[in-house]
Amino acid sequence: MLKYTLRRLVIALPVLLGISVIAFFIVRLVPGDTVTALLGAHYSEAEAEALRQRLGLDQPLPVQYVIWLGNVLSGDFGQSAFTGEPVLEAILNRLPVTIQLVAISICFAVFVAVPLGVMAAVGRSGRTDFFATLFGLLGISIPGFWLGVLLILLFSLTLGWLPSGGFVSLWDDPIANFRHMILPGLSLGMAVAAVVMRMTRSTMLEVLNEEYIKMARAKGVPKRRTIIRHALRNALIPIITITGIQAGYLLGGSIVIEQIFSLPGIGLLALQAITNRDYALVQGTVLFIALGFMVINLLVDLIYAWLDPRIKY
Numbered sequence: 001m002l003k004y005t006l007r008r009l010v011i012a013l014p015v016l017l018g019i020s021v022i023a024f025f026i027v028r029l030v031p032g033d034t035v036t037a038l039l040g041a042h043y044s045e046a047e048a049e050a051l052r053q054r055l056g057l058d059q060p061l062p063v064q065y066v067i068w069l070g071n072v073l074s075g076d077f078g079q080s081a082f083t084g085e086p087v088l089e090a091i092l093n094r095l096p097v098t099i100q101l102v103a104i105s106i107c108f109a110v111f112v113a114v115p116l117g118v119m120a121a122v123g124r125s126g127r128t129d130f131f132a133t134l135f136g137l138l139g140i141s142i143p144g145f146w147l148g149v150l151l152i153l154l155f156s157l158t159l160g161w162l163p164s165g166g167f168v169s170l171w172d173d174p175i176a177n178f179r180h181m182i183l184p185g186l187s188l189g190m191a192v193a194a195v196v197m198r199m200t201r202s203t204m205l206e207v208l209n210e211e212y213i214k215m216a217r218a219k220g221v222p223k224r225r226t227i228i229r230h231a232l233r234n235a236l237i238p239i240i241t242i243t244g245i246q247a248g249y250l251l252g253g254s255i256v257i258e259q260i261f262s263l264p265g266i267g268l269l270a271l272q273a274i275t276n277r278d279y280a281l282v283q284g285t286v287l288f289i290a291l292g293f294m295v296i297n298l299l300v301d302l303i304y305a306w307l308d309p310r311i312k313y
């Protein structure tokens with residue numbers, strides 16, 4: 001297991017290198033640059049050239065990339081051109097908000113979708129299966145930002161039960177933190193819940209038709225025990241796979257939800273950096289999101305071996 005983990009970490013290095021190349025060069029394809037965003041509409045060419053020299057933007061792009069990559073390898077991600085805040089510090093300050101948002105979304109998806117998918121598979125073609133299928137179709141079809149607006153209209157503006165936006169630290173007030181995070185968590189987790197439910201249902205249908213399940217039922221093993229201890233456990237690997245992939249997507253896909261609910265997460269930070277053409281901040285956030293995705297995939301692979309001892313790395 002240790003050798004496998006080390007091998008995965010080594011493989012991650014060229015992947016991160018490729019992502020850094022893409023992030024560095026593709027952000028410069030956007031019209032305008034940091035200098036024009038800083039100086040505004042009225043500026044002289046001499047002012048722009050002086051600022052480009054100060055920021056190191058007057059050098060060829062390959063040279064800029066090599067300098068930036070060397071600084072990153074030494075732990076220096078640069079500074080925000082607009083706020084002057086170190087990029088690494090800005091990301092680490094915003095990252096806990098996004099992690100909490102993703103965690104709430106995944107918990108909602110797992111605790112709702114897995115039982116619903118199991119019940120749909122057990123009661124195939126029945127009423128529960130119909131409502132589970134309807135839930136899956138709605139969850140995939142409804143955009144998260146539209147669902148977020150509807151939840152704000154219902155629970156914030158009409159009923160007044162929950163705040164419409166903002167953020168309170170978990171350490172300052174856990175209850176207020178949960179009240180602020182529940183609506184964005186539901187908005188972001190609805191589509192994930194639909195995907196996980198569909199995967200759970202289809203996987204459980206396959207497992208329930210296996211011979212060892214029929215043998216367990218023929219031996220008189222209670223139905224509940226057969227479903228939970230034998231069928232569900234063997235169906236967990238593809239469910240965990242799709243959940244891990246969705247969690248990775250949510251790290252970068254929370255931008256719109258964080259904007260709607262005014263959450264100071266890494267997604268909103270990336271959006272502001274793109275708007276301001278803040279190259280260093282954009283590159284740093286992309287690298288961290290990619291790193292988070294790879295860490296989640298590694299954890300999923302390690303969970304496989306824990307669930308199924310037959311899996312050896």
